[in-house]
Amino acid sequence: MSGSVEVEQASAKADGWGSRLGVILAVAGSAVGLGNFLRFPGQAAQNGGGAFMIPYFVSLLILGIPIGWAEWTLGRRGGAHGYHSAPAILGRVSGQKAFRYLGVIGVLIPLVVYMYYVLIESWCLYYAVQYLTGGMDLGTDPGGYTKASEAVFTRATGIGGNGQLFAHGLDTENIVLIVVLVLNVWLCYRGLSAGIEKFCTYAMPVMAVCAVVVLIRVLTLGTPHPDHPERNVLAGLGYMWNPDFSRLWDFKTWLAAAGQIFFSLSVGFGVIINYASYLRRKDDVVLNGLTATATNELFEVGFGGMITIPAAFVFLGASGAVGGTFGLGFNTLPVVFQYLGPFGRWVGAIWFSMLFLAAITSSLSMLQPVTAFLTESLGVSRKRATSVLVGLVLPGVAWVMWFSKDLTALDTMDFWVGTTLIFVMGSLQLVVFAWIFGAERGIEEANHGSDARIPAWFRWVFRWVSPLFLLVVFVGFCIQSLPGYLKALADNPIALWTLGVVAVVASVLVFCVWKADERWSTDQGTERMEDAE
């Protein structure tokens, strides 16, 4: 046995989950992010309100839950052979070398998404710090709130021009970013149980408490503007929940619902397959997968659906309650908090602290699969893998920071990697699980050691329903979004260069697989099979 494999084995033995609740909260923490509180309510309100929940829950049942189960099962299976990264696991479970290289997508996604997500995470902490220290003052003239809020956003993000963030030097926003980066790397370096699991075990309940506090404040807003009696909390809830069933006949509504489920649950991201690989074969995957999903849905529908849109509607009316993730979260809500008066400062601090916790539990989950991949592909220790990871991540973060004008680099990475490739990875995992490993065998494998059972008839869902639904959604998504982004590539060289950066990163990862190829072909892994058969 080679020395590198010994290192790999030692690393594999060192890593592992401390408790069942820990792994559930870590997966849920990965899934719960800004999208739960900001993207979901915007999508629902714009796509039929309460009626949106029909395609949303249908997508959850035939897309989110099945792909999640497939990913949990593949991960645990790969882990039983001593593998923890998507390339090694997909290659091993499928028995086909090509899947090792295709599995690189499962490492590329978290790595590239991290490069811009960590910036968004730092915006959340920056806003929280500003509220806590009293630095978030939008003035006394309500007519100027929106403009002042936009100025804060421009400063925090550098959206006004390329290189602006670097020109700020060691101002608060950049110090916050450094703190966030160091915190991420440190927690990742500490490992699964002592770092990620421990952090999520505390962060998730704190996040829930923050959400409850903000929710109570929003639901008790009443009618704050006597001049606008129509702007009350019930009308705000109505704006979010009143159903428009005619929208169900619009394909875009189904596309939006399926997309929301897909991106919200972190399936096809390369994270769950990695996290599940640290389970023992006698550990549950079916109920664990459902519980992590249920936690995500609780935050998304139970909190996200009740807070953002109603709060914006009450103070700004229908026109203020629309907008994308960043618009609602970083422009609109600070205006809402300003309207709340002195108390708004503390609501703002709680809100953005909550968003920061949602973001950091997600960003940590992006570092872990890459660390595991570097460890087992290069045959190095976790410490050295973390160093390599930092070397890969920092230039990418600097790229996104520099090309901040109109958030071009961020948007390009988000579309091509954080959106398009997730569909590809989700499809790959479904194909390996349902068609190569076999749906019946896959269900049997998933049910082994699990406290809940996937019924046998579900093989039809794995084999036909989910792949076909995913295909329809993916084609619809391409028709709807690809032309605009292809045009952006042609018109904006920064977008094209950013895609070049992604290609370079992908090449490095492919090289790592190539380097490990021979070892993975002959090595049977650590074969934690004592409880496998």
Added chain:
Amino acid sequence: MTLGGWVSMVVSLTFVWGFAAWCYAKVLRGPKA
């Protein structure tokens, strides 16, 4: 807020809270919690 709004909100919230409660009750009752 219309009746349809109330119904869709209550049904959705009942589903997500019920789903989460069922899952966590089963996990915490299980031998491997």
